[in-house]
Amino acid sequence: MSIRRALITGASSGIGTAAALELAGEGHALWITYAGRQAEAESVAAQCRAAGAPEVHVTRLDLRDAASVEALVAEVSAQWGSLHVLVNNGGVCPYTAYEDIDIDEWDLVMETNARGTFLLTRAALPLLRQADGDRSVVNISSIAGQVGALQTGLHYAASKGAILALTRSFARHLAPEGIRVNAVTPGPVASAITDQLQGEGRARLASSIPLGDFGQPADVAWIISALASERSRFITGATYDVNGGVRID
Ligand SMILES: NC(=O)c1ccc[n+]([C@@H]2O[C@H](COP(=O)([O-])OP(=O)(O)OC[C@H]3O[C@@H](n4cnc5c(N)ncnc54)[C@H](O)[C@@H]3O)[C@@H](O)[C@H]2O)c1
Numbered sequence: 001m002s003i004r005r006a007l008i009t010g011a012s013s014g015i016g017t018a019a020a021l022e023l024a025g026e027g028h029a030l031w032i033t034y035a036g037r038q039a040e041a042e043s044v045a046a047q048c049r050a051a052g053a054p055e056v057h058v059t060r061l062d063l064r065d066a067a068s069v070e071a072l073v074a075e076v077s078a079q080w081g082s083l084h085v086l087v088n089n090g091g092v093c094p095y096t097a098y099e100d101i102d103i104d105e106w107d108l109v110m111e112t113n114a115r116g117t118f119l120l121t122r123a124a125l126p127l128l129r130q131a132d133g134d135r136s137v138v139n140i141s142s143i144a145g146q147v148g149a150l151q152t153g154l155h156y157a158a159s160k161g162a163i164l165a166l167t168r169s170f171a172r173h174l175a176p177e178g179i180r181v182n183a184v185t186p187g188p189v190a191s192a193i194t195d196q197l198q199g200e201g202r203a204r205l206a207s208s209i210p211l212g213d214f215g216q217p218a219d220v221a222w223i224i225s226a227l228a229s230e231r232s233r234f235i236t237g238a239t240y241d242v243n244g245g246v247r248i249d
Pocket residue numbers: 009010011012013014015016034035036061062063064089090091092093112140141142143185186187188189190191192193194217
């Protein structure tokens with residue numbers, strides 16, 4: 001069987017790292033992007049090689065910058081020429097109260113999370129079309145995109161709702177070509193994003209989780225990996241909740 005190639009954004013921390021390790025363990029060739037420190041991304045790349053990835057590339061990506069998105073896709077295209085899996089994971093999550101969200105912060109969140117997901121997915125389509133077999137896009141949305149902002153900023157909830165709409169729209173458009181597009185909607189997961197929340201706010205959020213505690217990045221990563229897998233070949237346009245029971249309907 002040929003090696004499946006996967007691109008994961010925001011893979012130098014949290015859920016992205018856990019997803020990269022999961023896909024590495026299944027033998028995917030990986031392209032991981034980072035927005036922070038290169039050393040952290042290189043360390044994740046080394047862990048992925050040790051976990052079984054036959055090949056790992058590392059590129060800096062700023063999802064807010066269309067030129068950065070285009071440059072990444074050009075690099076993947078030159079090196080690989082095709083892609084089986086795209087995980088749109090990179091994102092930002094300020095906890096600003098809605099009265100205090102200024103236009104720059106609104107734009108930062110919408111451009112990174114919603115516009116970035118759109119731009120990268122669209123730019124990667126020629127690569128997905130070139131790949132043989134099952135092709136899968138996995139978008140990391142959030143429970144905030146389903147029920148509205150709990151503790152996070154309202155702009156974050158809006159951007160994650162947009163990701164759900166993008167997921168369903170791309171799924172409809174791309175199904176005839178056999179390219180699947182699904183979303184994962186995590187609830188509170190321990191990571192740099194939730195580390196921003198401390199004190200009373202954090203305690204309130206923790207006590208609202210029916211299963212008793214924050215999830216771990218690995219709790220989300222295996223669902224990402226399942227959706228990336230050929231075994232999910234009949235699943236598209238779907239949303240997978242990983243939220244400790246915060247939303248049950
Ligand atoms: N942790 C949670 O509770 C939770 C809940 C729901 C959804 N999510 C989503 O999961 C995803 C991963 O978050 P995490 O919890 O692992 O936190 P994290 O902060 O560790 O990961 C976010 C990643 O996005 C990258 N990123 C930030 N700005 C970027 C930009 N402009 N361009 C490209 N990449 C950029 C960061 O470098 C980082 O690696 C995010 O989309 C987040 O919204 C997290």
